[in-house]
Amino acid sequence: MAQSFIMESCNCIEPQWPADELLMKYQYISDFFIALAYFSIPLELIYFVKKSAVFPYRWVLVQFGAFIVLCGATHLINLWTFTMHSRTVAVVMTTAKVLTAAVSCATALMLVHIIPDLLSVKTRELFLKNKAAELDREMGLIRTQEETGRHVRMLTHEIRSTLDRHTILRTTLVELGRTLALEECALWMPTRTGLELQLSYTLRQQNPVGYTVPIHLPVINQVFGSNRALKISPNSPVARLRPISGKYVPGEVVAVRVPLLHLSNFQINDWPELSTKRYALMVLMLPSNSARQWHVHELELVEVVADQVAVALSHAAILEESMRARDLLFEQNVALDLARREAETAIRARNDFLAVMNHEMRTPMHAIIALSSLLQETELTPEQRLMVETILKSSNLLATLINDVLDLSRLEDGSLQLEKGTFNLHSVFKEVLNLIKPVASVKKLLVTLNIASDVPVYAVGDEKRLMQTILNVSGNAVKFSKEGSISMAASVIKPESLREYRTAEFFPVPSEGQFYLRVQVKDMGSGISPQDMPKLFTKFTQTQPLATRNSGGSGLGLAICKRFVNLMDGSIWVDSDGLGKGCTASFIVKLGFPERPYETKLPFAPKVQGNHIQTNFGGLKVLVMDDNGVGRSVTKGLLIHLGCDVTTVGSSDDCMRTVSLEHKVVFIDVSMDCYELASRVRERFGKRQERPLVVALTGNTDKATKDNCIRFGLDGVILKPISVDKMRNVLAELLEHRVLFEAM
């Protein structure tokens, strides 16, 4: 105590315990190091925190730093207290200690708050780690799935790259085996009977033995009943493909159904989901003695592949079918071609035969007919005449029969072609009229012909066959009428009215340069009963009983007409009100307008047409003087044709003797003394108005003749040759103007 009081006087503080030198030394050193450590820790912290960007608790750090620094300071200051130290040091020491205490308490208090937070951070970290692990797992799964998908696509591609059924199936097994690393893969197909499944393809075994299993096993039914790949027992009959050696554990087996789609199952709008009944069975085995198990994605893969196989197989089936159909068609084509060629040969042979027979048959017929008709013109007794007429009739009948049959057979096979030429349509009708008039008049039938004004005189078509048709139709009318009248009418159908004639088989359309001619023949004869109507146009059927068959004809007429009419793009039909009520036969044919009017094949106009003009020279008295007998007759005929009253003379003297005031014109053929004759005539009658006109007919075209004619006072000169029209014009001119000098 005394020491302390002594000390008090120097304000020094002495340590409580006595200083033991060694212990003091150690304490001193330790304190030093502690202080060092305490100072370096915050420095380290600051350094590392500065380095890391993420540290949320800076305030804590500061606090902690302060705490540590102060602790360090405390220990540092403690170093001075080992020896005699001044009061200042004591004070500093105390301050430091107080501060340190404060800060430590603060820190301690704060840690209470902070440590839970830090712990929770740890928890979160754990949580995140778990999540990351989970994501990893899922990634793994997705990757696996994607790989599966890739496998499927690849498999599908492989499978679908071929259209051959065997290749498809084989490829399926191979690829599946490879993708899934299978030990064995097999396909069981249903047999034809559908009662068994036969082992058709396997992966490892090259030639599978014709194993069969009945189709109604429970395991098979189970697999067929579901569209998923199902695990089956390795001991089931479908899975036992190899002899079991018993030493190994067989791998898991999965089976899936493969729908076999029939062609007939495909409807356009109805996808055959449920209608297929046939399935094949695909069995897949994992390697034995491995711990592998079927994973879900692998099962999905198998299911998808099974579906694809079904589609590929159906495509292959369609292709097979179409190939088979094509081959069949090809064969049929060849056969048809052969048949056609044979038929053509046959037709040609027949036509040749017909042509020959035609000619051979016609020649003697022609001779018979020609000679009989010539015979008719000779002197015959009535009996002989009768006989000749019968011969003629019979041979005509035969000739017609031959013609008809030959025509019909040519018409039948379509080898008959219409001739095309310009002809006089009106004269065709008149010719027919002429042909039937004799018979009609014998039967006291009145025949009338009415050609409408719009029917052109000339037309383009087959004249012969048109005439044949008209003749046939009107001939029938005459044949089957016992009394009454027959009227023929021809008209042109206006394009607007064409529609009325349309039937199921006849479709007329107006066309440029062509017209439809309608011909109608009406009679009041025996008519046609309704039940006979359809048979009218068929070959060889007649509507009369045999007793009346002496009317002639073979029943081919209308059939031929129908064919001709059809060839001419027309239509023919018969209307009748019934038996005994007459009938009307009508037909329409298509003809063409001629390009140049009056163009005709024959160089002379048929006599029927003639030039039956109204002759207004009725009875005009003329005198013809020509010393050439032939010329005289011709001129006379000409003038008579024009309706004149002609007197002819052969010499000048005769002429002077005959000529009188009654003659209005004197035609003189130019010869040596015609001029003199002319003057004499003129002298006789002077300049009176009623004197006959003197006209010269000459073939000379020189001017001298004309001059002479004028000089000698002739009233006209006409150049020979003189046509009817020319003479007509000449007479008209002469009578009007009383003079005519034709340009030479």
Add this chain to the structure above:
Amino acid sequence: MAGSGLVLQLQKQLGDYTTSLFNEGFLDDQFNQLQQLQDESNPDFVVEVVSLFFEDSDRLLNELAKALNYQNTDFRKVDAHVHQLKGSSSSIGAQRVQRVCIAFRNHCEAQNIEGCLNCLQQVKQEYTLVKNKLETLFKLERQLLAARRSSFPM
């Protein structure tokens, strides 16, 4: 109908034959004109005129044969005959005969006896030809007519 086939055939034959006569120059348009003058009131006009021509020509040819000799030929008379022949043949349209007659007349004018004799030969030839042709034509027409008449077996 019975016989119509034959009628048509004969008609075609006649038409073809006539066409050939025209094409070969035996007949010309004058013959057509004659045909036009034939009708119901005058049904045999052509035959009559042609018969007349045959008679006339026969006579003229005889005369010509007599008149043409190397000693003393009366060319005027010959010319007159030929003129007649020319006239007749042109009246009926016997073209080829007519043409020879024209040449014949030239030789007459030139008083060329050789030429005349040649022409006489020629004209005889042509005449015979056309006569045969016309006779055949008429025969065909008769046949056609007969066929028409008997074409209906009633």
